[in-house]
Amino acid sequence: MTNDESQSISRRTFMTTSLAAGALMTTGANPLLELHERSSPRSGEQAAGIRNAGGPVEEKSITQLQEAMRSGVMSSRAMVEAYRTRIAEMDKELRAVIELNPDALSIADAMDAERKSGRIRGPLHGIPILIKDNVGTADKMETTAGSLALVGARPPRDAFLVERLRAAGAVILGKTNLSEWANFRSTHASSGWSGRGGQCRNPYALDRTPSGSSSGSAAAVASSFCAAAIGSETNGSIVSPSATCSLVGIKPTVGLVSRSVIIPISRTQDTAGPIARTVTDAAILLGAIAGADPRDRATMVSGAKRKADYATGLDANALHGMRIGVPREQYFGYSTSADSITQHALDVMREKGAVIVDPVPIEKMGDVGEAELEVLLYEFKAGINEYLAALGAGSKMRTLTDLIAFNEAHKSTEMPYFGQEIFEQAQKRGPLTDAKYTKALAKSRQNTRARGIDAIMNAHELDALVAPTNGPAWLIDLVNGDADSGGSSSPAAEAGYPAITVPAGYAFGLPVGISFFGRAWTEAKLIRLAYAFEQAANARHAPTYGRTAML
Numbered sequence: 001m002t003n004d005e006s007q008s009i010s011r012r013t014f015m016t017t018s019l020a021a022g023a024l025m026t027t028g029a030n031p032l033l034e035l036h037e038r039s040s041p042r043s044g045e046q047a048a049g050i051r052n053a054g055g056p057v058e059e060k061s062i063t064q065l066q067e068a069m070r071s072g073v074m075s076s077r078a079m080v081e082a083y084r085t086r087i088a089e090m091d092k093e094l095r096a097v098i099e100l101n102p103d104a105l106s107i108a109d110a111m112d113a114e115r116k117s118g119r120i121r122g123p124l125h126g127i128p129i130l131i132k133d134n135v136g137t138a139d140k141m142e143t144t145a146g147s148l149a150l151v152g153a154r155p156p157r158d159a160f161l162v163e164r165l166r167a168a169g170a171v172i173l174g175k176t177n178l179s180e181w182a183n184f185r186s187t188h189a190s191s192g193w194s195g196r197g198g199q200c201r202n203p204y205a206l207d208r209t210p211s212g213s214s215s216g217s218a219a220a221v222a223s224s225f226c227a228a229a230i231g232s233e234t235n236g237s238i239v240s241p242s243a244t245c246s247l248v249g250i251k252p253t254v255g256l257v258s259r260s261v262i263i264p265i266s267r268t269q270d271t272a273g274p275i276a277r278t279v280t281d282a283a284i285l286l287g288a289i290a291g292a293d294p295r296d297r298a299t300m301v302s303g304a305k306r307k308a309d310y311a312t313g314l315d316a317n318a319l320h321g322m323r324i325g326v327p328r329e330q331y332f333g334y335s336t337s338a339d340s341i342t343q344h345a346l347d348v349m350r351e352k353g354a355v356i357v358d359p360v361p362i363e364k365m366g367d368v369g370e371a372e373l374e375v376l377l378y379e380f381k382a383g384i385n386e387y388l389a390a391l392g393a394g395s396k397m398r399t400l401t402d403l404i405a406f407n408e409a410h411k412s413t414e415m416p417y418f419g420q421e422i423f424e425q426a427q428k429r430g431p432l433t434d435a436k437y438t439k440a441l442a443k444s445r446q447n448t449r450a451r452g453i454d455a456i457m458n459a460h461e462l463d464a465l466v467a468p469t470n471g472p473a474w475l476i477d478l479v480n481g482d483a484d485s486g487g488s489s490s491p492a493a494e495a496g497y498p499a500i501t502v503p504a505g506y507a508f509g510l511p512v513g514i515s516f517f518g519r520a521w522t523e524a525k526l527i528r529l530a531y532a533f534e535q536a537a538n539a540r541h542a543p544t545y546g547r548t549a550m551l
Contacts, residue, residue, distance in 0.1 A: 048546075048547060049206055049544070049545035049546040049547050050090050050093055050094065050203075050206070050545040051089070051090070051545075052090070052545060053085060053086045053089040053090050055082050055085060055086060056068075056074060056078075056082055057079055057082040057083055057086070057224055057227075058086070058224045058542075059224055059277065059542055060224070060227070061227075061277065061278055061280065061281055062123060062124070062127055062227050062228065062276075062280075062281045062284055062285075063123075063280065063281075065079060065126075065127055065227055066123060066125070066126075066127070069112075069115060069125075069126055075108070075112045075126075076108035076109075076111045076112050076115075076125075076126030076127075076128075076171060077105060077108040077109055077112055079108070079126070079127075079128055079171075079227075080104050080105055080108045080128050080171060080173065081105075083128050083173060083224075083225055083226055084100065084104075084173075086223070086224060086225055087100070087174075087220075087225050090223060090225075090545075091223075091225065093201060093206065094200065094201050094203060094206075094219055094223060095177055095192075095197055095198045095199060095200045095201065095216070096176060096177055096200055096210075096215075096216040096217075096219035096220040096223065096225060097130065097174055097175070097176055097177065097216060097220055097225060098133050098146065098174075098175050098176060098177045098178075098194070098196060098197040098216060099133070099141055099142060099174050099175045100173065100174040101139070101140070101141055101172050101173055101174045101175075102140050102141075103139060103140060104128070104171055104172065104173050104174070107171045107172070108126060108128075108171050111125055111126040111169055111171060112126065114169070120169075121167070121168055121169035122168050122169060122288070123168075123284045123288075123311070124165070124168040124169050124170040124284065124285070124288050125168070125169035125170075126169060126171060127169070127170050127171065127227045127228075128170075128171045128173040128226050128227055129165060129170045129171065129172060129173060129226055129227060129228055129229060129230065129285070130172075130173050130174055130175070130176050130216075130217060130220050130221075130225065130226040130229040130230070131162065131165075131172060131174075131175060131176065131217075131229065131230040132175070132176050132178055132214055132216070132217050132229070132230055132231050132232055132272075133145060133146055133175040133176060133177065133178055133194075133196075133197070133216070134146075134178060134182055134232060134262055134263040135159045135161065135162060135175075135230060135232065135261075135262050135272065136155035136157070136158060136159040136162070136261035136262060136263075137155070137158055137159070137162055137172065137175075138154065138155055138156065138157045138158050139158075139172075141172075141174070141175055142154075142175070142196075143155050143175075143263070144196055145178065145180060145181050145182060145194075145263045146177060146178050146179070146180035146181070146194025146195060146196050146197050147180055147181060147194065147195055147196060147403075147414070148195045148196055148406075148410060148413060148414055149397050149402075149403055149406040149407070149410075149414070150263075150395070150397060151196065152394065152395075153391045153394055153395035153396075153397060154391070154394055154395075155261050155390075155391065156261075156390060156391070156392060157261060158261065159258070159260060159261035159262050159272075160258035160260045160261065160291070160293040160295065160296065161230065161257055161258055161262075161272055161289040162261075164288055164289050164290075164291055165230075165288060165289065168288040170288065173225075173226050176214075176215075176216030176217045176219075176220050176229060177192065177194055177196075177197035177198070177200045177215060177216030177219075178192075178194060178197070178200075178212065178213050178214060178215055178216055178217070179191045179192055179193065179194065179212030179213035179215055179237075180193065180194035180195055180196075181263075181423075182212075182213040182232065182234065182237060182263070182265055183212045183213040183237065184213075184234070184265050184376070184380060184422050185407075185418075185419075185420050185421075185422055185423055186418040186419050186420055186421055186422060186481070187421045187422060187481075188418040188419070188421075188480065188481035189212075189418050189481050189482065190209070190417065190418070190476060190477065190478050190481055190482060191209050191210070191211050191212030191213065191215055191241075191482050192209060192210045192211070192212055192215035192216070192219075192476075193417065193478065195410075195413055195414045197216065199476060199478070200215040200216050200219055201219065201476070202219065202244060202245060202473050202510075203219055203222045203223045203245065203543035203544075203545055204222070204245065204246065204473070204509055204510055204511055204543050204544060204545075204546075205473065205509060205510060205544075205546055205547070205548050205549045205550075206545065206546065206547050206548070207475055207476060207547060207548045207549075208244075208473035208474065208475060208476065208510065208548075208549065209244065209473050209474055209475070209476050209482065210241055210244060210245055210473070211236075211240040211241040211243075211244040211245075211470070211473065212237060212240070212241060212482075213232075213237040213241075214229075214231025214232060214233070214237050214238055214241045214242075214249075214275060215241050217229035217230065217231040217241070217275050218231065218241035218242050218244065218245040218247055218249070218275055219241075219245055221245070221247055221275050221276060221277060222245040222246060222247055222277070222542075222543050223543060223545075224542075227276075227281065228274055228275065228276040228277075228281050228282065228284075228285050229274075229275045229276075230272055230273070230274065230275070230285075230289070231249065231272070231273060231274075231275045232262060232270065232271065232272045232273070233251045233269075233270070233271055233272075233273060233489075233493065234265045234266050234269045234270050234376065234493065235269060235372070235489055235490055235493035235494065236470075236487055236489035236490075236493065238250070238251045238273045238275060238501075239251055239469050239470075239489050239499055239500075239501040239513075239515055240469065240470050240487060240489060241275070242275050242469075242501050242513065243469035243470055243501045243503075243511065243512065243513030243514075243515075244470065244472075244473045244510075244511060244513075245511060245543075246503045246506075246511035246513070246540050246541070246543070247275055247276065247277060247501075247503065247513075247540075248274075248275070248276050248277065248278060248279050248281070248282045248500065248501065248502055248503070248530070248534070249273065249274070249275045249276075249282070249500070249501050250273045250274050250282050250283075250286055250498070250499075250500045250523065250527070251271060251273050251489075251492065251493070251498060251499045251500070252271050252272075252273050252286065252290070252498050252523055253271075253496060253497055253498045253520045253521050253522075253523065254268065254269065254270070254271050254298055254496035255271075255296075255298035255299050255300075255301055255496075256271070256286075256290050256299070256306055256498075256521070256523065257271055257272045257273060257286075257289050257290050257291075257299070258272075258291065258292075258293035258295065258296040258299050259271065259272065259296050259298070260293055260295035260296045261295075263384070263387055264379075264380070264383035264384060264386075264387055265376060265379065265380050265383065266375065266376050266379040266380065266383070267298075267379050267382075267383055268375065268379065268441065268445075268496060269375075269376070269493055269494065269496060271496075272289065273286065273289075274286050274289070277540065278534070279314070279500075279502065279527060279530050279531040279534050280311055280314060280531065282500070282527075283310040283311035283314070283527050283531075284310075284311045286310045286523065286527075287307070287308060287309045287310045287311060290306055290307075290310075291306070292306070305520075305521035306521075307523075307524055310523060310524055310527050313528070314527070314528060314531040315528060315531070315532065316531070316532055316535040316536070317352070317353070317532060318528040318529055318531065318532040319349050319352040319353055319354040319529060319532040319533065319536075320352060320353030320354070321353060321354075321355070322353075322354050322355065322463040322464065322529060323354075323355045323357055323460065323461055323462045323463050324346075324349055324354050324355065324356050324357065324462065324463065324464055324465070324466050324529075325357045325358075325360040325456060325457070325460055325462040325464070325465045325466070326346065326356060326357065326358035326359050326360060326465070326466060326467070327359065327360055327362055327365065327456070327465055327467055327488075327491075328358060328359035328360075328467075329359060329361070329362050330362050330365075331467035331468065331486075331487075331488040332467065332468065333486075334471055334485065334486030335468070335471030335472065335485060335486060335507075335512075337471070337472055337507030337508075337512060338468040338470070338471045338472070338486075338507070338512050339468065341468070341504050341505035341506075341507070341512045341514075342466075342467070342468045342504065342512075342514050344504075344505065345466075345504045345505075345514050345533065345537060346358065346466070348533065348536050348537050349466075349533060349536075351536070352532060352533075352536050357460050357462060360456055360459075360460050360462070360465070361456070362456075363451060363452060363455050363456055363459075364446075364447040364448075364451035364452050364455070365447070365448060365451075365452035365453055365455075365456060365491045367447045367451075367452075368443065368444045368447055368448065368490070368494055369443075370440075371439075371440040371441075371443040371444045372440075372444050372490075372494055374436065374437065374440035375437065375440050375441050375444055377422070377425050377426045377429050378426075378429045378430075378432055378434065378436075378437040378440075379432070380400075380422075380426045381400055381426040381427060381429050382431070382432050384400050384403070384426075385399050385400055388400075388402070388403075400423065400426060400427050401427065403423060404420060404423050404424065404427060407420050407423070417478040417479070417481075418478075418481055444494050445494075445495070445496075448490075448491055448494040448495035448497075449495045449497075452491060452495060453465070453491055453492070453495055453497055453517070453518065453519065454519060457518060457519060462518070463518070463525060463529070464516045464517065464518045464522075464525070464526055464529055465491075465516070465517050465518060466514055466515065466516055467488035467514070467515055467517075468486075468487075468488060468504075468512065468513075468514055468515075469487060469488060469489070469501040469512075469513040469514060469515040470485050470486060470487035470488070470489075470513075471485035471486050471487075471512070472485065472507045472508070472510035472511070472512060472549075473485075473510050473511075488515050488517075489515070491517065492515075492517040492518075495520075496520065497517060497518065497519060497520050497522075498517065498518065498520070498521070498522060498523045498526055499515050499516065499517035499526070500515065500516050500517075500523075500526045500527060500530045501513040501514065501515045502514060502515075502516070502530045502533055502534050502537075502539075503534075503537075503539045503540035504537060504539050505537075505539050506539075506541075508549040508550055508551055509544060509546065509549050509550035510549055511540075514533075516529050516530050516533075
């Protein structure tokens, strides 16, 4: 493996770098409150940024929006119009939304008519949702993964999760910007940049990254451009931007949510999931999109492990008696701010009755090395060739070779800042029957499952593991690409297990989140724990839209 290949994971938002041990321990003072107070804007102190358009939908939850429609205060059409006004007035610089759905108002009208007739489909009836631009829609919108190569290449049908959203009564408001090709094109990419959408920015500090690859989904939700959004993750691409934008993001167990008609990276790690401002909203959205899809075999094995509703039974006292493990050795130590805030979060959990097991040994968890990258390179080549072949005669892009040639022919627009090293590495891989692939996959799964998360949780009788999701957002750097602020996404991502990130505090105005992760199919338990922490900590505040961090 070349030097560039060995670096490619760490240059993405995969956050797989092994981190120094020795977290910052605090006593007495409350670090979350100290950092929050120091970084909260005071009169005259905030650098000039985007003017907040305000309006009736700002910071409104799905439950509040439903009540507004029930009481007649607002209609679904009025909500769509309000969100579109915010996007028009605020998104020129944020660049979170890549395209608006021209049919959104007519869909909203239909949902309003159904409500008037007495038919309510459920908690998403009439609610405007944005979806990431790698999720296929067979409508008037594009599905491009942010690349100009796929403009005009229409998928043959909606993604299964889009079908689920439509059936639930959601209004697909538009598509969000993302790290192009879900951050799997270059070892030196800038998270949130795509050839089609430009550079997405963090609403908490416009010179900082929104992280990736679900950058636009996170920035849009944080900015109240929608009620909630859909992101996708291979490793970190839901939880990292969610944490960086002070949001709740759920990465489900692989197989809970269908991947059919979603532009792929990895058949063993890819999943879509919700991004929202509250745990309840994220749980509502997860319940709507989860389902068995014959076109995605991974969804056919979950059976009774999948729940119809993840938002019922949420309890502010759910942490009481729960055993929470802290894998401190590897997933602390990269940011003193993240460590301080996480330490306070652990104190909050302890006060709510949780049993904190700190530290727990890593064992084999995360001991994967280059195996994950090898798996992803093989699976991307196979998956993208299969996806492109299904696009039909309307697309000139039929193979990964075609994409590489397109990028070379359009360097000024597709590769002005960084190249396509990962594409080129993937193109050199063989079929999924290669021994090199099967060996790498077996190592990754064994060391993150039986010898990793499962072993640790069995040994210590844990209900969940907790760690900082990642450090505060780094500066956008189109010259050098992403900085690596560390992170804890890899164990759950490589295992295909669930994780949920929740806002925990701020460092100089930049959000920091914590992640709960655990065994396969334990989304319901993790959501309950995250909800209880969210209610106790009450850590999130709306974006400031300042030009830079508040130092």
